[in-house]
Each structure stands twice: as structure tokens, then as C-alpha cells.
Amino acid sequence: MQEDLENKEKQFDYNKIETIRKTIVPQKHADRYSMHMYFTRRPYNVVQNYIKHFCKQDDVVLDPFVGTGVTAVESLISRRKTVSVDLAPLSTFITKMIAVSPTDIESLNKDFLNVKTLLQPDINKIYRTSNSSIDSDFKKIIKDNSLFYPKDIKLPQIGSAQATKGYITVDQLFSKKQLISLSMVLKEINNIKKKENRELLKFAFSSTLHYTNKMFRPEKTASGPTSVYRYWVPKEISDVNVWDYYERRYKLVVKGKQETNELIGNYYKENDTFKIFNKSATDLTKYIPENSVDYIFTDPPYGANIAYLDLSIMWNAWLGFKVTEKDKELEVIEGGQLKKTQQNYVNLLSQTFEEMYEVLKKDRWMSVVFH
Secondary structure (H helix, E strand, O other): OHHHHHHHHHOOOHHHOOOOOOOOOOOOOOHHHOOOOOOOOOOHHHHHHHHHHHOOOOOEEEEOOOOOOHHHHHHHHOOOEEEEEOOOHHHHHHHHHHHOOOOOHHHHHHHHHHHHHHHHHHHHHHHHOOHHHHHHHHHHHHHHOOOOOOOOOEOOOOOOOOOOOOOOEHHHHOOHHHHHHHHHHHHHHHOOOOHHHHHHHHHHHHHHHOOOOOOOEEEEEOOEEEOOOOOOOOOOOOOOOHHHHHHHHHHHHHHHHHHHHHHOHHHOOEOOOEEEEOOOHHHHHHOOOOOOEEEEEEOOOOOOOOOHHHHOHHHHHHHOOOOOHHHHHHOOOOEOOOOEOHHHHHHHHHHHHHHHHHHEEEEEEEEEOOO
16 A cells, blocks of 8 residues: 555656546544634645645645644645745644644643642632622732733724723733633743643643633533624623633643644654744745745635634733734735725735745646635
8 A cells, every 4th residue: 555655656747637526525623623713724634635636745735824724734644744824823823733743742741730730729719709809809819929911902993892892902801710710820831841831731721712701602502612703792791610611622632632643743843844934925935935835725814704813812912922013914804903905905815826826836736715
């Protein structure tokens, strides 16, 4: 089997490749993609099929709108080198944390258990305390424990002022119990010495933010808990225990990393088989050599459908990710906080295609999902 595969790779002729005409039935998300939410995600098996069809092993695959890294991760699994680009720092963080491999699970568990021993009793105590007591002592608790939480970071108000009922800053999206508990977790994570463990536990923390804010609605539906992907506060707020959700998300991270350990293993090598840039797709040739990419699979933003930088402010605020006004100007969307026009969107998207053309080898393929 391996010999047949090697012979097929040697005979690979880019000029004889035909487009894929058959339907590839999407499979449900694998464990590696259940570690962290994001606003969009392509079916991994479809992406993997395209990668294997249009390029060979050790070729370079680019996704200039990488999102949560499906193209990057499936390239590594398929033994293709990957170059990932996204203007959103949350996106590149998620992509790297899913892709990094192999992970020392035993060491990671040890650091997690240390954090659990330090924090679980105190956080449970917070949730047994009345809201009025926590509210009155909030400033003192924060000061006495040297805790960080995002303050005075404004939420985008375009189209959302009424929906957020006048909430204008990130911290207002959290209860006082949530702010204290999340701050405690983040502080202990930042004290972890081993960088990879620290980043993966921060990844689990980032994943927890989706569930531990006033926007989250834990009512059960046929597809599980429900949530709304915009800055919006429901009439009834559910103040869920931060530690309970952090531990749940951590266990999903472990399952995901066990999977990438098995599927990617030692093929992951940062700055070799895996390169990632928190940059704009409008400037690819500034950091990717021309005529160096063998295949592009990408899913560009679709008009005014999702304003990624606006929607990721909550995560950026907690994780310390910076987004500049220049970044917002370069974001390939329509609408958003800057009220970009359709022509703005068309111009920026056109620039990205020009840049992709320059970095792609002249006899190679590109697949674009636009839906």
C-alpha cells in the first residue's frame, strides 16, 4: 500500500489533474475541531479530499483566510506543508493550538491538576456566595488578588447598541462572579512555566469564554446548548460556574490533542512544515515568496455575513490580542464597525486574488469556497 502511494506521488502530474465532480459527503466535526468554537468552519473531510487531489506530499498548501485552521491541520495530516494566514489574531491562535504536535499529555494534565487544586474550591465558594456580597466586594477582591480583567474596551455599536441594551464595554458582558473566576483562572495559567502547556491551557480558557458570559443560554435543544453569535444579552441571564465549564473545555482539548498526536505526530515543525502569519491577505508577497505555493484552498469572508474582527473583540480583550485601525481597514468584509461599502469589499477581495496569483506556482491549482 505504501509503495503504491509512493509511486502515485512520483507520477503526479499537475497538468493532468481534473476538477472534482463527485459529491463529497461532509462528516461531523472530529475531536480536533471540537476544542474551540468559531464563526465558520469547513467540513474537514471535504478539505482533506481536495488537498490530496490537487497536490502531492510535501507540497506547500496555502490558506490566506485560514479561520480555525481546517486547511492547515488537514494539510499536515496529509503530509503537506502548510502556510496559514489570517488577519484575526484569535484565528491564528486557534489554528496553531489545534495544529501543534506532538503534545505531552501527561505534562499538560499535571499542570492542569495543579491549577484545579489551587482554584476549584475558591471558585465554587464564589458561586455559593450571594450576588450582592460579590458585587459589593468586587473591587476589593480584584485588587487584593492582583487580578486582570478587560476594562474600558468598547464593543462595536454598529447595529448592536439596542441589542446589547446599552452595554458598551467587554466587561459588561460578564457577571461579577464570572469576571473574578475567569481572572483567577487566567492568572494561574500565566504562572505555568512550560510554554506549550501554558498556551494550551490558555486555549482551553479561550474556549471557555464562549460559555461563561451573559450571552450564553444553556437551555438544551436537539443540537445541545444554544448561543447567539453577536453581542446580545438575553432577558434571562444564566451565571454558570466558570470552573465547571473550564474543566469541560479542557477535557475536550485533551481529546483533540490526542487525536492530532496520532494523526500529525512529528510532521509538525514550526517555520518548516507549519508557517503561520497574523497578517493581511492583501499583502501576501511581503512575507510569502512569489511562485512558492503548490496549492491554495480558501474560504474568503462572504460580504457582510460575518464581521470577524468585531465579533472576536471579547476574546481579544481577555487574551491581550491587539487589533489596530489599520487591521480593520484591511479586513475583507462589507459593513462592520467601519461601515465598509460593497465596493470596499470588492476592492480588497480583488487585491487578495492578485496576491494569491503571485505566490502560487504557475501550473498549480486553487480552490475557492464562496457560499
